[in-house]
Amino acid sequence: MAKEFKLPDIGEGVHEGEITKWLVKEGDPIREEQLFVEVMTDKVTVQLPSPFTGKVLRLLAKEGEVVLVGNPIIVIGEPEEAAPPASPPTPTHKETVPGGGSAGPLTPPPSPPPPPTEPTGGEVLATPAVRRLARELGIDLAAIRGTGPRGRVTEEDVGAAQAAPAVSIPAVAAKPAAASAREERIPVRGVRRLIAERMHTSKTSAAHFTYVEEVDMTALVHLRGKLKGRAEKKGVKLTYLPFVLRALVASLKEHPWLNASLDEERQEIVVKRYYNIGIATATDAGLVVPVVHDADARDVYALAAEIERLAQAARAGKLTPQDVAGGTFTITSLGALGGIMATPIINWPEVAIIGIHRIEKRPVVRDDRIEVREMMYLTCSFDHRVIDGHVGAAFVESLKEYLEHPALLFVES
Secondary structure, three states: OOEEEEOOOOOOOOOEEEEEEEOOOOOOEEOOOOEEEEEEOOOOEEEEEOOOOEEEEEEOOOOOOEEEOOOEEEEEEOOOOOOOOOOOOOOOEEOEOOOOOEOOOOOOOOOOOOOOOOOOOOOOOEOHHHHHHHHHHOOOHHHOOOOOHHHOEOHHHHHHHHHOOOOOOOOOOOOOOOOOOOOOOOOOOHHHHHHHHHHHHHHHHOOEEEEEEEEEOHHHHHHHHHHHHHHHHOOOOOOOHHHHHHHHHHHHHHOHHHOEEEEOOOOEEEEOOOOOEEEEEEEOOEEEOOEEOOHHHOOHHHHHHHHHHHHHHHHOOOOOHHHHOOOOEEEEEOHHHOOOOOOOOOOOOEOEEEEEOOOEEEEEEEOOEEEEEEEEEEEEEEEOOOOOHHHHHHHHHHHHHHHHOOHHHHHOO
């Protein structure tokens, strides 16, 4: 007998997932625990195992389609069983169409449109900031045709609905763009879609300001060189990141408001007494942020081992929901390609992020003499709604102190 498999709740706060890749096709045999689909949520990409043994009768979502948790995505039946008839499309699935829009329901809404009500938020795809704006303006998100990726409702859509509340235009599938040998059109989906949405939410929610400081890394370069051999004997690759994490945690303890988030719904600043440090990691699919949990409880070698484990899992696409959950502060680094300086975007809803850059020998003045030192620029972006300029500057100066005098990390730990 045919059985439906519904998209499960993959992690905390997840209410939808994008089907990024089917690992089976209709008519294929399938066994229990066989991985059959790759799903990306706003936290992690995972492959789901089948709960049944049988035959794939029907795939209920296309690659690139966003499905709500609890909606069926596959039908599995007995080997001799025929596929059930296809159900009529419903607006619970947001289907991508050429051009990056959303086909949406083709049935025109009733006329005149219903009066604005409190948005339900159930089937509508929108960021928290957009939902908050709609509530403040008394706009029903369900009555708006989203123009964002996968049919998401944007701030511009809400603004347009407020400006012309009496106008109702049926949703129409976007016309495919003409093909050209001189252009390539790549659908914005998967990790790239998630990055775009996260960065847009951060830039439109947080009031960014960036503070830059120059750090003399000479002592830390020397210390890492001394400990590198010991780390190799332990089977650990020792980079500068473990030392940065130690310095960061020490600085966060001195400035606890930096280890916080802003609950916009309740208008509360949530200060965290735990230190889960996210590390932005480049992969072939895009940027992900695995999290080193309880960084304050790990020594340099343990931090190095965990950073390496997370980096390998990220690049192999094998991060678990736990690996990317619960971050309180984020570090971004391009390693050897670190450049001179950048202005990192905050990993919303956190309130700050640090960017570490290339360490290079530069002439500097010490005691009225020119010396060659190992120098690095440190850039920090803050959410000015929570962090005032002098607080951000004090935090950076604390971080600089620990990086320039790494012995303090061991004396005071």
